[in-house]
Amino acid sequence: MSDALRLPLRLALVAFATVVIQEAAVSQISIFGVSADLTPLVVMSVGLLCGSLPGAVMGFGTGLFVDLVLVQTLGVTSLLYIAIGYWSGRLRELRDPAHGLVPLALGAAATALAGLGMAVIQFLLGVDSPVSMLLLQQIFITVLVNTLIALPVYAVVRRIIQPVLPEDPRRRRRRAYTTGGLSPLQRPSERLGPLPRSAPR
Amino acid sequence: MYDKQVRRRRAVLAGLVVVSLILLTAYFGESPSSPLHTVQRGIVEVLSPIQEGASTVLKPVRDIAGWFSDTLHAKSQRDQLRKEVQTLEAEVAQYRGAWIENQQLTKEVGLDNSLGITSNREVAGQVISRDPTLWYATVEVDKGSDDGVRVNDPVIGDGGLVGKVTTTAPTVSIVTLITDHSYAVSAQVQDAAGDTGVLVPAVGNPNQLLLQDLPQHAPIQVGQQVVTAGFKYGSLDSLYPPGIPIGVVSNANQDELLNNGQVQVSPAADLRHLDVVQILTTPQAGTERAQLP
Numbered sequence: 001m002s003d004a005l006r007l008p009l010r011l012a013l014v015a016f017a018t019v020v021i022q023e024a025a026v027s028q029i030s031i032f033g034v035s036a037d038l039t040p041l042v043v044m045s046v047g048l049l050c051g052s053l054p055g056a057v058m059g060f061g062t063g064l065f066v067d068l069v070l071v072q073t074l075g076v077t078s079l080l081y082i083a084i085g086y087w088s089g090r091l092r093e094l095r096d097p098a099h100g101l102v103p104l105a106l107g108a109a110a111t112a113l114a115g116l117g118m119a120v121i122q123f124l125l126g127v128d129s130p131v132s133m134l135l136l137q138q139i140f141i142t143v144l145v146n147t148l149i150a151l152p153v154y155a156v157v158r159r160i161i162q163p164v165l166p167e168d169p170r171r172r173r174r175r176a177y178t179t180g181g182l183s184p185l186q187r188p189s190e191r192l193g194p195l196p197r198s199a200p201r
Numbered sequence: 202m203y204d205k206q207v208r209r210r211r212a213v214l215a216g217l218v219v220v221s222l223i224l225l226t227a228y229f230g231e232s233p234s235s236p237l238h239t240v241q242r243g244i245v246e247v248l249s250p251i252q253e254g255a256s257t258v259l260k261p262v263r264d265i266a267g268w269f270s271d272t273l274h275a276k277s278q279r280d281q282l283r284k285e286v287q288t289l290e291a292e293v294a295q296y297r298g299a300w301i302e303n304q305q306l307t308k309e310v311g312l313d314n315s316l317g318i319t320s321n322r323e324v325a326g327q328v329i330s331r332d333p334t335l336w337y338a339t340v341e342v343d344k345g346s347d348d349g350v351r352v353n354d355p356v357i358g359d360g361g362l363v364g365k366v367t368t369t370a371p372t373v374s375i376v377t378l379i380t381d382h383s384y385a386v387s388a389q390v391q392d393a394a395g396d397t398g399v400l401v402p403a404v405g406n407p408n409q410l411l412l413q414d415l416p417q418h419a420p421i422q423v424g425q426q427v428v429t430a431g432f433k434y435g436s437l438d439s440l441y442p443p444g445i446p447i448g449v450v451s452n453a454n455q456d457e458l459l460n461n462g463q464v465q466v467s468p469a470a471d472l473r474h475l476d477v478v479q480i481l482t483t484p485q486a487g488t489e490r491a492q493l494p
Contacts, residue, residue, distance in 0.1 A: 020251060023255075023331065024330050025255070025259035027331045027332065028263050028474075029263055029270075031266075031270075052210060053213055053214075063221075064224075069245065069252075070334075071241055071245060071339065071375045072337050073228050075220075075225030076225060079218065082217050082221065118334060118335070122382070129384070129385075129402050129404050129411075130403055131404040134403075134405045135404060138405055139335065
């Protein structure tokens with residue numbers, strides 16, 4: 001299989017598996033009265049790992065698949081997930097955050113955007129029933145629950161797609177700096193360690 | 202080179218957003234028999250075996266999580282149920298006498314008994330997936346049109362009304378729950394006057410429903426049962442047979458009743474832990490059914 005096809009195939013597989021697991025198991029497990037939502041976390045993870053363009057495409061695909069499988073209004077979830085995937089990717093491209101807790105914060109932001117965005121779109125489309133203020137509380141609890149699982153989800157997604165990711169020059173350079181490989185602040189003797197002593201003449 | 206990349210990125214992003222908006226607009230204005238809906242039903246049908254398999258495989262995971270959740274709430278539920286049993290035992294004795302009297306009077310007057318839950322055929326279905334969002338409350342059931350299930354068939358489970366069928370495919374159906382924002386059903390409070398109203402969900406609060414359009418001075422009290430009202434007018438039937446339990450009145454604030462004509466109702470069924478439901482199919486095909494509650 002060509003290298004160019006490996007990443008899209010894996011992303012499609014990840015999206016498919018996520019939606020199936022979400023509908024068949026995760027949605028039926030209630031934690032503090034709400035269910036965790038894996039889909040925005042997976043889209044966020046893909047954006048953070050692959051960049052804005054793959055993130056946006058993954059968001060569109062996953063959202064469309066969710067809308068199709070759940071017989072919802074087509075286009076609503078994909079519109080929200082495009083934003084999540086794109087902005088996660090832009091964060092990577094502009095800031096390249098290296099801190100280990102970035103997926104945690106980004107997971108919370110992605111879930112909040114999905115929850116609040118869905119509410120706004122539903123209001124725009126028209127709601128027949130009265131809306132309880134508890135909706136905000138439910139969105140908040142969902143954000144908390146998703147924040148708790150954001151790191152494991154990110155780790156799983158990274159494990160699946162990292163082997164097929166193209167090497168990023170900036171990451172390679174940063175890795176070299178952190179391991180002391182290319183830093184101009186170090187002398188070659190420090191970088192390479194003590195030189196072997198030559199035998200006494 | 203950089204400009205080209207930026208332009209390409211922006212073009213793809215704009216394209217995806219436009220496609221989403223087109224889909225949204227097209228779907229929103231379409232009828233249920235339109236092409237997009239048909240494609241959606243086809244995908245649901247194709248994916249149903251996979252979802253059914255995943256649901257079976259992942260059942261132990263759900264059971265373990267459910268066990269923890271149930272254990273946490275078991276003690277408070279036990280105390281509450283003991284109280285309810287005491288109250289209900291007294292009520293049952295009272296109603297038993299009333300039921301016998303009702304049977305005798307019905308025979309004497311010769312009332313039509315065809316409108317009732319007994320006139321429906323029950324099809325048991327297993328829940329294979331559910332919608333995780335707060336706005337759409339739907340579940341997918343492994344019974345479809347091949348089993349006689351039709352759109353708008355009422356669905357019961359866990360001791361009360363669960364929802365109605367909104368989409369059918371040959372082997373699966375989508376059930377919209379009573380907590381979905383698009384749902385409404387005519388309901389009756391079992392008080393002295395038998396007041397009826399329209400039951401709608403409170404979006405964002407899955408444990409609460411609102412019974413609206415009630416008379417301002419209705420003698421409604423907390424704890425009274427709410428059931429489907431049902432009606433029959435010529436060849437026009439209600440979607441729901443009368444007498445299906447929906448829930449109990451959980452808050453009957455007199456000011457709220459006087460000003461807005463509504464009370465709060467707690468659903469009888471635990472909609473978050475549904476495993477099996479029963480679809481009430483109608484054997485008499487061709488009868489007109491009311492589309493409004």
